[in-house]
Amino acid sequence: MLVFWGDLVHYLYFVIAGIIAFFLVKNLFKREKRNGLVYDIVYAYCIIPFVLRILFIK
C-alpha cells in the first residue's frame, strides 16, 4: 500500500511542477510587477527546469 501511495505522491509532484510552469509562462507574457526585459529573460530561464520536469526529461 505504501508503494502505491509513494507512486501517487511521485506523480503529484509532476502535476505541481506543471501548475507552477503554467503560472510562470502566464506571468512571462502578462504580469503586473517587474515588467522589464531583464525579468523576461529571468522568467524564461526559470521556466526551463519545470518544463523539463513535466516532460520527464530530468
Add this chain to the structure above:
Amino acid sequence: MYLYTTILFVIMVASFVICSRKLKSPEISMAITGVVGALVAYFMYLGGEYQIDFPVRILVEGLFTNFDLAISFVCASVFVNLYSYSGAMTAVTRKLVGTFDNKWILLTFMAAFMLVPGALTGAGSISVFVLGGLVATVVRYMGLSDRKTTAFVFIFAILSAACPPINLWTMMMTAQCNMPYVGFTKLLALPIAIVGIFTIIYLGWGSKREPKEKILAELPEAPEKMNMLRILLPLVVVIGLILLTLYAPFDVPVIGLPLTFIIGSFIVVLCNPVKRTFKEYFKVVNDTMEQVFPLVATVLSVGVLQSSMTQIGVKGLIGVTFITLPLVMLYVTVLLFGPFAQGCLSYGSAIIIGAPLVFMFNTRGMDTTVVCAALSLMFPIGDCLPPSRITGRLTCETVGYQGSYMSFLKQIAIPCALLGALALVMFITPGTFTFLK
C-alpha cells in the same frame, strides 16, 4: 591550475559587479556570472587535459540544483497567502489587540506571529510578504517610530528564516556535507529567543501605545463566521503532517514539504467561512507566484552559479583558501565574510562558505552540528546587505519606510550585532553548546 582558477574567480567577480550595476537584478547577475565563468573556462581549457562541459549543460543542470527548494517556496507561499486571504490572520490579530491591553505582550505576540511563516518556509521574505504590513500597523500603534517599526519587521523576518523547523542554510550545508538534519531545534531556537527578547525591549523601550479602540478601528474586519476551529485546523494539519513524517516514517508515505503545504492549502479553502469562486483563488495563486518569483529566481540562479563554480574549480579555490587560513583569522573574518556572502550569493553562501568550513571543523574534531547552527545564524544578517538585500529592500517597501537605507541599517545594527556575537561564541566554542543538541 591555481593561477587559472584565480583568473576565473576574478573574471566572475568582475562579471557579477558589472551585471549587478547595469541590470539591477541579482538573479540574472548570478546566472550570467555562472555562464561567463563556465564559458571562459571552456575556452581556457579547450584542447588541454582537463576539459569542462559547454555552459548550456551547466546552466540547465544548475537550474536543478535548488529546484526542490523553489517548489517548496512556491507551495509554502501559496498556503500562507491563502491562509491570510481567508481572514484567519486578521481574526487572530483583532482578538489579540482586543484581549491584551499591554504593549509588551502585544509586541511579543507580533514577534511570534512574524516567526511562523518564515519558520515554516525557511524564507524571511515570506514573513514580510504575508504579515509585514499587518504587524507594522500594530507595532506603529504601540508607539514605535517608522524606523523602529521597519527594524522590528526586518529583525523578526531574518530570525524567522533561521528559526526551526526549516532553516535553509542548515539544510543546504547538511545536504552538502552528508550530515543528517537532526539536532538543530534547540541550538537555533535559544539564540533566536535571546535576540528576539532583546529586540522587543530595545525597540519598544520608551514608546507609548495608542488607545485600543483606535487600533481596532483601523485594522481590517475579520469574517463573521471565523472561529478558532477554522483558524487552527489548517495549521494543525500542516504541523501534524510534518510531525508524522518525522516520527512515523515507516507508516506514512514520504509526502514532502511542498505537498504538505498543498494539502494545507486545500484545508484552508475548506475552512474559509466566506465562499469564494475559483477565479478569486486563481488570482490569489497568481499574485503569490508574482510575489514569490524573485525568491524562486534567486534560488534557481544560485544553483547555476554553484554548478558553474563547482565545475570550473572556483568553489574549491574558495573552500581551500578558507581551510588554509589560520584559525584566528577565520574567527576574525567569518562574521564579515558570512553576511557579505549572503548579500552576494543569497542561499549560495551556505554552499560556498558554509560547507567547506563545516568540513574543516570536522577534521579538527569539533562539533559540526553546533558549527553548522552558528553559521546559519550568521548568514541571515546579510539579508540587508547589497547586492541582493532581498529582505531588507522588501521590508522597507512593505512598511513604507521613507528614510534612507543607511538609517535603516543603523537601526538594525545592534540586534544584528547581538545575533552575530552569539553565533560567533557558538562558532568558537562549539563544545560548550553540545547539550542543546
